[in-house]
Amino acid sequence: MTGIFIATVFTLILFFLERMFPLRKRKRDTLSRLTVNIAVSLTTFTVAFFLIRPTTRFFLGWTANTPFGLMQWFKVTGLWEVLVGFLLLDLSFYYWHIANHKIPFLWRFHNVHHLDPDLDVSTGFRFHPGEVALSTFFRALQVAFIGVSTSTFLMYEVLFQMSTFFHHSNMRLPLRLEQALNFIFVTPRMHGIHHSNFRRETDSNYSVVFSIWDRLHQTIGLGVSQERIDIGVPGYARKKDNHLKQVMIVPFVQQREYWKDESGHKRLSRSEKMRRKAQWLVE
Numbered sequence: 001m002t003g004i005f006i007a008t009v010f011t012l013i014l015f016f017l018e019r020m021f022p023l024r025k026r027k028r029d030t031l032s033r034l035t036v037n038i039a040v041s042l043t044t045f046t047v048a049f050f051l052i053r054p055t056t057r058f059f060l061g062w063t064a065n066t067p068f069g070l071m072q073w074f075k076v077t078g079l080w081e082v083l084v085g086f087l088l089l090d091l092s093f094y095y096w097h098i099a100n101h102k103i104p105f106l107w108r109f110h111n112v113h114h115l116d117p118d119l120d121v122s123t124g125f126r127f128h129p130g131e132v133a134l135s136t137f138f139r140a141l142q143v144a145f146i147g148v149s150t151s152t153f154l155m156y157e158v159l160f161q162m163s164t165f166f167h168h169s170n171m172r173l174p175l176r177l178e179q180a181l182n183f184i185f186v187t188p189r190m191h192g193i194h195h196s197n198f199r200r201e202t203d204s205n206y207s208v209v210f211s212i213w214d215r216l217h218q219t220i221g222l223g224v225s226q227e228r229i230d231i232g233v234p235g236y237a238r239k240k241d242n243h244l245k246q247v248m249i250v251p252f253v254q255q256r257e258y259w260k261d262e263s264g265h266k267r268l269s270r271s272e273k274m275r276r277k278a279q280w281l282v283e
Contacts, residue, residue, distance in 0.1 A: 003158035010162050014121045014169045023172040023188055024226050028117045028242070036244050037122040040112070040129075043248075047129040051136045059143040060150045069147015082155065085148035087210070089156045092142045094213040096135070097206040108251040109134065111258070114202065115236040115250075119195045124168035130251055163209040167191035179280045182222075186211050189281045193221050197230045197237070199259045200269035222281050228270075234261040 063069045070076075076084055100110040109131035116123045143153065167186040178187045186207050194205040204221035207213045214220035235256040240246060260266050 003154060007158055007161045007165070011121060011124075011165045014165055014171060018120055018169045018171040021172045023170045024119065024192065024229065024231070026118050026170075027231070028239075030118075033116070033118060033242070034122050036242060036247060037116070037126040039244050040127070040247060041122075041125040043129040044125065044127050044132050047132045051133055052139055055136050055140050056143050056153070059140050060148075060153055063144055063147040064149065067147065069143075069145055071147040071149070073147070081149060082152050085146065085152040086156050086159070088146045089142065089148065089153070089160075090207075090209045091213055092138075092146065093160070093208045094206050094217075096138050096142075097208065098219075100131070101203065101206070106131070106134065108255065111233060111236070112247055112250060114195060115233045115241060115247075116195075117232045117237065117242060118170070119168060119192055119231045120170040121165050121168060123195075124165040128248070128251060159209055175281065175283050182211055182281055184210060184212070187281070189226055190220075190222065192226055192229055192231070193224050195229075195231050196224065197232045197234045197259075197261075198267050198270050201229075222279070224270075225282055233258050234267045235259060237261065 063072060066072070070088065071081055071085060100106045109128045112128040112131070113123065113126055116126055148156075163186060167188055168191060169188050171188055173181070173188065178189055181187050182190055186205070186209060190205050190211065193201050196202055201221055201224060204219050205214055206219055211220070235258045236250070241250075257266075259268055
C-alpha cells in the first residue's frame with residue numbers, strides 16, 4: 001500500500017506540474033481526453049487486478065519455493081539481487097515493448113495507447129484492457145525466468161509505475177537537467193519522440209525506466225525538437241477515433257493503414273533537414 005500511495009502522490013504532482021510548465025502545446029480539449037483516458041484505465045486496472053496481480057503473486061511464490069529462475073540458480077542475494085533484478089526486469093520490459101510494436105496482433109491493442117492525440121500523465125495509464133490481459137503471459141514468464149524476490153519485484157513495480165507516469169508527462173524540465181537525467185532514465189522529451197506520428201521516430205526509444213537499453217541496442221533517437229513533434233498515429237487522427245467506443249473496439253475491427261494520413265501521405269520519416277543526429281536531447 002505504501003508503494004501505491006507514493007506512486008499516486010507522485011502522479012498528482014506531475015499532473016499539476018505539466019499544467020504549470022507544459023512541454024508541448026495541446027491539440028485537443030483536455031477534459032474530453034482525460035475522461036476517455038480515465039474510463040479506459042478503469043477497465044485496465046480491473047483486468048490487472050484480477051489477472052496480473054494473482055499471476056505474478058503465484059509465480060513469485062513458486063520461484064521462491066522451487067527454487068527457479070536466474071536469481072535462484074546463480075544464488076544472487078542481498079543488494080546484488082535488487083540491482084540485477086531491477087536491470088533484468090527493465091530489460092525484459094524493453095523487449096516486450098518492442099514486441100508490442102513489431103507483432104501486428106499485439107500492435108492492434110498497443111495502438112490504443114499511441115493514438116492519443118496529446119501526451120501527458122493520463123496517457124501513462126491509457127492502455128487497452130486487451131493489451132494488459134495479453135501481457136499476463138509475458139509477466140508470468142518474466143517473473144518465473146528471472147526469479148526475483150517478492151520485495152525486489154514490488155520495489156521495481158513502484159519505480160516502473162513512477163517512471164511510466166514521469167516520461168509520459170508533458171512537463172517541461174530545464175534542458176540541461178533533463179539531459180543529465182536522460183543519461184540514466186527515460187525522460188519526457190525522449191519518450192515524446194517515441195509518440196511522434198512519424199514511424200521512424202515511433203520505432204525508437206522503447207526503454208521504460210533506464211535509457212541504457214536503447215543506447216545499447218541502437219534504438220535511441222534524440223535529435224528531434226519537441227515543437228516539431230505531432231503526437232499520435234496518422235491513420236487514426238480523426239476526432240472520433242478518440243471517442244471511448246472507438247478506442248475500445250479498434251483492436252477488433254479492420255485496421256486502417258497506420259502511417260498514412262487523411263491526405264494520403266505516408267508519414268514514415270521526416271527529412272534530414274528536420275532531424276538532427278544528436279547524442280543528447282535537444283530543445
